[in-house]
Amino acid sequence: MPFAISAGHELTRDTAKLIIDNGGNAFDAAIAAYAVMFIAEPAMASAGASGFATTYFKEKNERKVFDFFSQTPIRKSKRDDIDYYPIHIQFVDASEEFHVGLASSTVPGAIAGIYALHDRYGTIPIAELFQPAISHCKAGVPLDDFQAYDLKLLQDILKSSPVGQDIFFKDDRIKVCGENIQMHKAADFLDFIGNEGPRPFYYGEIATSICRDANERGAHFTREDFESYKVHVHDPLMLDIDKYHIAVPGTPSIGSYGLALYWGLCEREHWDDAGALKYTAENIRNKAKVITQLRKLYPHIDFDLHLEQVSSKGTSHFSILDKDGNAISLTTSIGEGCGYFIPHTDMHMNNMLGETYLLPGGAHSWTTNVRLNSMMTPTLAFKDQDLFLISGSGGASRIPVAIKQVLSNLIHENMSLKESTESPRIHFQENTLHLEDNRDCYIPKGNFEIKRWSGKSLYFGGVNSVLSRDGHLEAWADQRRLGSSGVYE
Numbered sequence: 001m002p003f004a005i006s007a008g009h010e011l012t013r014d015t016a017k018l019i020i021d022n023g024g025n026a027f028d029a030a031i032a033a034y035a036v037m038f039i040a041e042p043a044m045a046s047a048g049a050s051g052f053a054t055t056y057f058k059e060k061n062e063r064k065v066f067d068f069f070s071q072t073p074i075r076k077s078k079r080d081d082i083d084y085y086p087i088h089i090q091f092v093d094a095s096e097e098f099h100v101g102l103a104s105s106t107v108p109g110a111i112a113g114i115y116a117l118h119d120r121y122g123t124i125p126i127a128e129l130f131q132p133a134i135s136h137c138k139a140g141v142p143l144d145d146f147q148a149y150d151l152k153l154l155q156d157i158l159k160s161s162p163v164g165q166d167i168f169f170k171d172d173r174i175k176v177c178g179e180n181i182q183m184h185k186a187a188d189f190l191d192f193i194g195n196e197g198p199r200p201f202y203y204g205e206i207a208t209s210i211c212r213d214a215n216e217r218g219a220h221f222t223r224e225d226f227e228s229y230k231v232h233v234h235d236p237l238m239l240d241i242d243k244y245h246i247a248v249p250g251t252p253s254i255g256s257y258g259l260a261l262y263w264g265l266c267e268r269e270h271w272d273d274a275g276a277l278k279y280t281a282e283n284i285r286n287k288a289k290v291i292t293q294l295r296k297l298y299p300h301i302d303f304d305l306h307l308e309q310v311s312s313k314g315t316s317h318f319s320i321l322d323k324d325g326n327a328i329s330l331t332t333s334i335g336e337g338c339g340y341f342i343p344h345t346d347m348h349m350n351n352m353l354g355e356t357y358l359l360p361g362g363a364h365s366w367t368t369n370v371r372l373n374s375m376m377t378p379t380l381a382f383k384d385q386d387l388f389l390i391s392g393s394g395g396a397s398r399i400p401v402a403i404k405q406v407l408s409n410l411i412h413e414n415m416s417l418k419e420s421t422e423s424p425r426i427h428f429q430e431n432t433l434h435l436e437d438n439r440d441c442y443i444p445k446g447n448f449e450i451k452r453w454s455g456k457s458l459y460f461g462g463v464n465s466v467l468s469r470d471g472h473l474e475a476w477a478d479q480r481r482l483g484s485s486g487v488y489e
Helices: 010-021 026-040 110-121 131-139 145-153 162-168 184-196 205-217 223-227 254-267 273-283 287-297 396-412 417-422
Strands: 003-007 050-057 062-068 085-090 095-100 232-234 237-241 244-248 315-321 327-333 379-383 386-391 426-429 432-435 449-452 462-469 472-477 484-488
Touching: 003 010, 003 026, 003 462, 003 472, 010 026, 010 131, 010 315, 010 484, 026 050, 026 110, 026 131, 026 184, 026 315, 026 327, 050 110, 050 244, 050 379, 062 110, 131 184, 205 223, 237 254, 244 254, 254 273, 254 287, 254 396, 273 287, 273 396, 273 426, 315 386, 315 462, 327 379, 327 386, 379 396, 386 396, 396 417, 396 426, 396 462, 417 462, 417 472
Parallel strands: 432 449
Antiparallel strands: 003 315, 003 484, 050 062, 050 327, 062 232, 085 095, 237 244, 244 379, 315 327, 379 386, 386 462, 426 432, 462 472, 472 484
8 A cells, every 4th residue: 555755844855755665654754754854854853842643543443632732841940040032033024023032932842742652552672663763863963055054044043052063064154055054962862862761861871961951040940840741642632524524633722613613614514714713813812712713613522722822933843644544744843942952862841931931921921731732733524424634833833723724725726736735725823914926815804914925935834645536645834834745565
């Protein structure tokens, strides 16, 4: 049976293919591909990052979500000299302020997530699955245009650490497209973790070194934070409309609720696309209003929505379908990174507490010991009982919007997966309706701005998907972010 992969980088794709070619299943392939992302997509993935995976194990008709997202520290540091400071990132049309430093980090779930996935579905030892990543870390990987662009945006953060300077800079400048990055210590780290398991990361010397540095820098982490971290494995939220059944993570993925609301208003209430999008964007943080509307749209679902800080920048996604019909949709995020690299690993820590505009009460008003909310929405769609689409995206608040628009193009416009993905998108944010590539659409009533983009942009996400329709497989990776995909025999 053929199989298919869609990812954010050709090495991520090729690694997944290598594992399946050598007898592994989709989940083995995902573990190996995720580890390769640490070197191939370093602005998006790391052992200091977190994420979600929505999975389908065909033999048992089992659908599960693996929530290995960021957990906030149990206590807040009371020191005045806390390692938390602002930094400005200059985008094409705007400058945005973030906070970095070790006190902007949450407990990362990447390593725990890998092992939880393997414990349930893996067939090949993790030490073997890490070998492609180890080889690439040693040999080096040339930067592509998209990775080089992201690193350029993040250069002030990366330069704040000697480790970041060593990996990502050459002659005191950020490396450019075509230049190699190597992570020799990451190779040793993966070899160690692959043989020893996750315990050293959460209970042993790695956790000890992070917490020691946190104590010296006035950051929040203690050993209890790492030792109490757990991956949550649960049933997905199922959105059922007519023949289609869409599996998404549910809480703490607020993106799931954005997709549910946007999709439901269009499909059940027959709202126009822009009007449904505007309503979703304006109300997604209003818990009572969202729950009321969702219960009307999906009366059979007992919605449970918890609202905390939302983080999902620096995000990448891959989708995998194996020869036996198993599937995984995995999205991961490091934020922008905090400028702190885990000692002796070359692994950059996240800065999920660094997006202060998401904290109305101020920079340190986050809630202790909770999962953060995320816009990440790794998605599986079924038509009747058959797997139809494996999909997900990077792009912060645009993630559920982009996935829904691709899905609508497939179902209602009967487009190919490539056409559905590359078609111009719309987005509503901060009282502005964004129209990609000067797209035409029905303009809802209201007092808001309209921004017409002259072309396509990575702002509108990066949807990487696999489609199974009428016995035919398609794979396509969004060219807004230079993804790579393939269908293989």
